[in-house]
Amino acid sequence: MSEELVNIEVDGVPVKARKNAMIIQATDEHGAYIPRFCYHDKLSIAANCRMCLVEVEKAPKPMPACATPVAEGMKIFTKSPKAIAAQKATMEFLLINHPLDCPICDQGGECELQDLAMGFGRDVSRYSERKRVFKDQDLGPLVSTDMTRCIHCTRCVRFGQEIAGAPALGTIGRGEMTQISTFIEQNIEHELSANIIDLCPVGALNNKPYRYRARAWEMTQAPLVSPHDCVGTNLHGHVLRGRLMRVVPRANDAINETCIADRDRFSYEGFYAPDRASRPMVKDAGTWREVDWETALETAANGLRQVVREAGPGQLGVLASPIGTLEELALTAKLARGLGTHNIDHRLRRVDFRDQAHEPVAPTLGCSIAELEQAASVLLVGCDVRKEVPLIAHRIRQGAVRRGAQVAFINPRPLDLRFPVVAQLTSNGYGMAQHLAAVLLAALRAAGKPAPATVAASLEGLTPTSQHEAVASALGAGELKVVLLGALAQRHIAYAELRSLAQALAAVTGAKLGYLPEGGNGVGAALAGVLPHRTAGGRPVPNPGLNAADMLAARLKAYLLVGGIESGDVVPGVTTEASLKGADCVVAITPYASEEILSVASVILPSAVFAETSGTWVNVEGCWQSVAGAARPAGEARPAWKILRVLGNLLGLPGFDYSSSEDVRDELQRELAAYAGAITVGSPFAAGRLASMDVTREVGIYQVDAVVRRSAPLQATADGRSAAAPRGGNA
Amino acid sequence: MSEAHPHDTGEALSAHVREEIDHWRTKFPADRPRSAVISALHAVMHEKGHLPTESMDAVAAYLGIPPIQVYEAATFYSMFETRPTGRHHISVCTNISCMLCGGESILTHIQRRLGIEVGESTPDGRFYLKQEEECLAACNGAPMMMVNHVYFENLTPEKVDRILDDHK
Numbered sequence: 001m002s003e004e005l006v007n008i009e010v011d012g013v014p015v016k017a018r019k020n021a022m023i024i025q026a027t028d029e030h031g032a033y034i035p036r037f038c039y040h041d042k043l044s045i046a047a048n049c050r051m052c053l054v055e056v057e058k059a060p061k062p063m064p065a066c067a068t069p070v071a072e073g074m075k076i077f078t079k080s081p082k083a084i085a086a087q088k089a090t091m092e093f094l095l096i097n098h099p100l101d102c103p104i105c106d107q108g109g110e111c112e113l114q115d116l117a118m119g120f121g122r123d124v125s126r127y128s129e130r131k132r133v134f135k136d137q138d139l140g141p142l143v144s145t146d147m148t149r150c151i152h153c154t155r156c157v158r159f160g161q162e163i164a165g166a167p168a169l170g171t172i173g174r175g176e177m178t179q180i181s182t183f184i185e186q187n188i189e190h191e192l193s194a195n196i197i198d199l200c201p202v203g204a205l206n207n208k209p210y211r212y213r214a215r216a217w218e219m220t221q222a223p224l225v226s227p228h229d230c231v232g233t234n235l236h237g238h239v240l241r242g243r244l245m246r247v248v249p250r251a252n253d254a255i256n257e258t259c260i261a262d263r264d265r266f267s268y269e270g271f272y273a274p275d276r277a278s279r280p281m282v283k284d285a286g287t288w289r290e291v292d293w294e295t296a297l298e299t300a301a302n303g304l305r306q307v308v309r310e311a312g313p314g315q316l317g318v319l320a321s322p323i324g325t326l327e328e329l330a331l332t333a334k335l336a337r338g339l340g341t342h343n344i345d346h347r348l349r350r351v352d353f354r355d356q357a358h359e360p361v362a363p364t365l366g367c368s369i370a371e372l373e374q375a376a377s378v379l380l381v382g383c384d385v386r387k388e389v390p391l392i393a394h395r396i397r398q399g400a401v402r403r404g405a406q407v408a409f410i411n412p413r414p415l416d417l418r419f420p421v422v423a424q425l426t427s428n429g430y431g432m433a434q435h436l437a438a439v440l441l442a443a444l445r446a447a448g449k450p451a452p453a454t455v456a457a458s459l460e461g462l463t464p465t466s467q468h469e470a471v472a473s474a475l476g477a478g479e480l481k482v483v484l485l486g487a488l489a490q491r492h493i494a495y496a497e498l499r500s501l502a503q504a505l506a507a508v509t510g511a512k513l514g515y516l517p518e519g520g521n522g523v524g525a526a527l528a529g530v531l532p533h534r535t536a537g538g539r540p541v542p543n544p545g546l547n548a549a550d551m552l553a554a555r556l557k558a559y560l561l562v563g564g565i566e567s568g569d570v571v572p573g574v575t576t577e578a579s580l581k582g583a584d585c586v587v588a589i590t591p592y593a594s595e596e597i598l599s600v601a602s603v604i605l606p607s608a609v610f611a612e613t614s615g616t617w618v619n620v621e622g623c624w625q626s627v628a629g630a631a632r633p634a635g636e637a638r639p640a641w642k643i644l645r646v647l648g649n650l651l652g653l654p655g656f657d658y659s660s661s662e663d664v665r666d667e668l669q670r671e672l673a674a675y676a677g678a679i680t681v682g683s684p685f686a687a688g689r690l691a692s693m694d695v696t697r698e699v700g701i702y703q704v705d706a707v708v709r710r711s712a713p714l715q716a717t718a719d720g721r722s723a724a725a726p727r728g729g730n731a
Numbered sequence: 732m733s734e735a736h737p738h739d740t741g742e743a744l745s746a747h748v749r750e751e752i753d754h755w756r757t758k759f760p761a762d763r764p765r766s767a768v769i770s771a772l773h774a775v776m777h778e779k780g781h782l783p784t785e786s787m788d789a790v791a792a793y794l795g796i797p798p799i800q801v802y803e804a805a806t807f808y809s810m811f812e813t814r815p816t817g818r819h820h821i822s823v824c825t826n827i828s829c830m831l832c833g834g835e836s837i838l839t840h841i842q843r844r845l846g847i848e849v850g851e852s853t854p855d856g857r858f859y860l861k862q863e864e865e866c867l868a869a870c871n872g873a874p875m876m877m878v879n880h881v882y883f884e885n886l887t888p889e890k891v892d893r894i895l896d897d898h899k
Contacts, residue, residue, distance in 0.1 A: 168797075171803055183802035184784055
């Protein structure tokens with residue numbers, strides 16, 4: 001991609017800049033800092049704070065660097081007396097109404113206004129009149145407000161319009177009494193809403209749960225990866241005395257840019273829930289007893305060993321949450337197989353496994369996350385994309401709004417989307433598959449191709465409507481086209497048919513077929529072999545074990561639960577409690593000792609949550625991201641990979657001598673490299689005739705895993721309140 | 732695409748207001764419904780005397796724009812009122828020319844006579860003394876005021892009293 005360049009001069013240094021770039025973009029790339037408040041490279045240009053005034057040769061007045069395009073031969077002075085004078089004057093105006101309450105402001109120490117006031121402010125204010133004040137507003141449980149501090153940069157307003165697509169904040173009033181407000185008291189309800197906390201350059205919008213808890217300079221910062229969805233969102237954890245105090249975005253343009261979902265930001269509040277397991281526990285004749293680690297691990301190992309010895313390894317079922325680290329997933333798989341069972345699964349909410357042998361080794365996106373934004377057309381099948389993977393929704397929305405991407409949905413119900421779509425085809429149960437089949441039929445007809453044998457039966461008797469044809473023709477045009485199967489599809493009773501049809505549709509239209517697996521490590525779990533039919537790297541198992549649903553239905557004698565699995569994590573209706581209660585031995589490696597876990601488990605091995613352990617998450621693009629962990633595990637909790645390592649050793653299994661989580665990861669990586677290319681995925685599944693049936697399995701945005709379910713601020717949002725389902729654990 | 736408007740109470744705009752909005756919509760590009768906000772709000776103001784939140788929401792829903800964008804326009808422009816006001820709107824110019832010619836004493840006179848401050852309405856609902864933001868562009872007749880969009884120029888306290896008496 002060659003771009004046209006122009007020659008400019010910044011503070012006497014000749015620089016090449018992209019044609020039509022604004023001065024501030026050119027100087028940012030060049031490394032010359034220009035102060036700013038309203039400019040943000042992910043938002044439109046407002047040019048209303050005037051902090052970025054610079055001197056431009058031959059221009060009579062200082063020019064706003066954020067709104068002045070570069071031109072050939074332009075000479076820019078960012079630090080000339082004229083520029084500095086203009087910046088200082090702007091700063092004086094901005095400070096007229098800004099309160100001097102930095103000592104009680106959470107933004108203190110990490111405040112753009114404070115920083116720039118140091119650089120450009122006067123020592124003494126010449127303004128002695130009264131400052132204007134505003135009443136604070138209640139924007140909901142996530143964002144606190146101190147609107148008197150606002151300098152009207154309108155970043156939050158532009159975020160609402162451009163990123164969220166749901167503007168709730170606006171500039172109300174005029175002149176000195178201009179204020180950023182919702183006008184009528186209302187919460188800002190959006191899955192990305194809390195990003196305005198980071199965007200706000202002053203202390204007007206702040207993190208409500210974190211309010212007055214710590215100071216920026218007291219905390220240490222550590223990189224983290226969010227485990228709650230398949231994006232692998234990059235985070236920074238801020239830790240004070242071993243405790244995670246807050247989470248902020250870690251910029252990564254390839255993955256999350258500068259945004260994170262509210263779920264990623266506030267889930268940590270669930271770490272310190274009252275039912276956090278802090279000591280190992282063993283159930284003796286129905287009574288729980290806190291014990292030391294040695295006793296608990298011995299009891300767990302003996303329990304598992306006994307069932308395997310007496311009833312055979314087929315009576316052991318292993319369930320692992322896909323939010324865990326790759327290392328704990330790999331060790332879970334190794335432990336299960338070491339004990340001789342293939343009854344192991346991480347696809348906890350799935351019901352249809354007929355097609356599992358033909359699924360790809362790793363359920364990845366088919367393109368990179370950034371490429372998704374460039375796609376000409378995206379069809380999402382069974383995906384409440386805003387709630388399942390908010391940052392994927394953001395990318396798709398950007399494509400639709402900025403580049404006119406043609407987006408369509410096939411779902412159980414219409415979604416509240418904030419962008420234009422070609423169609424939302426809605427129907428419950430098999431009707432979803434029928435819609436997909438009709439789109440496929442329309443695409444086949446448009447291409448003049450016969451139906452592939454694998455899906456022919458599903459296409460019988462269908463007549464595509466104009467909507468189906470519109471979706472098919474949207475997929476027919478453009479360079480990058482993507483068909484995505486979301487969580488609702490993967491939990492669908494006819495997932496096998498949906499997948500076959502989607503595969504055939506991708507083949508006929510030249511689209512990529514992608515998946516949005518549940519949990520932050522759905523891809524990692526598949527690669528690590530946390531599957532009944534495949535070992536690490538996707539090598540098929542000759543006699544597959546029981547899948548998650550069958551394991552619970554079969555009422556086995558022993559279960560190993562890894563990663564805080566509760567009834568909210570598995571298929572509703574499956575009698576989790578009954579199956580687990582009937583077992584002789586249930587070993588729960590879990591961060592939480594909820595009533596429910598206490599009622600079914602026989603041993604509780606308290607494990608660390610995501611920010612308390614080192615480990616790796618493999619995101620939906622297949623990108624491996626390892627982090628070292630940030631916070632101290634609560635009480636005596638230990639990282640799950642260490643618990644599994646000791647358990648493996650106690651069980652006398654070979655190859656459990658790891659000294660670090662990196663060892664586990666590197667071993668898996670070597671295994672994957674050795675298998676590469678040797679994997680064959682079986683012949684395609686033959687989709688059957690589509691009968692009608694009414695099943696929907698929805699899981700709320702803040703119900704997806706044990707940590708999120710315990711985050712009080714997230715549960716206080718509209719999404720949290722409306723989804724407070726009876727089966728959501730003790731959320 | 733229709734977006735959810737949480738505060739759209741379904742209150743229909745009157746046929747006349749709809750007609751008015753439709754008329755103004757034709758004057759702007761079809762994909763820029765926001766351009767018609769001010770005209771739409773004028774139509775509602777004429778009918779209701781002020782802009783109840785429900786009416787602003789109805790305008791937003793009718794134009795297919797987020798309600799906040801209607802609130803922004805309604806609170807920015809001084810000719811719009813978002814709260815109920817007195818029947819007759821009085822705006823006294825106190826900008827430079829009028830100030831030099833005694834506009835401020837005219838304002839004080841009105842305040843004393845009506846017993847209200849700028850921004851308030853009389854308790855009997857007859858008069859509303861508006862905050863005047865800018866010059867009303869009638870410097871040749873300073874001091875001046877505007878009552879219900881009608882200009883009254885070269886004011887004296889006696890003349891003001893007569894004008895107020897004429898507005899029942």
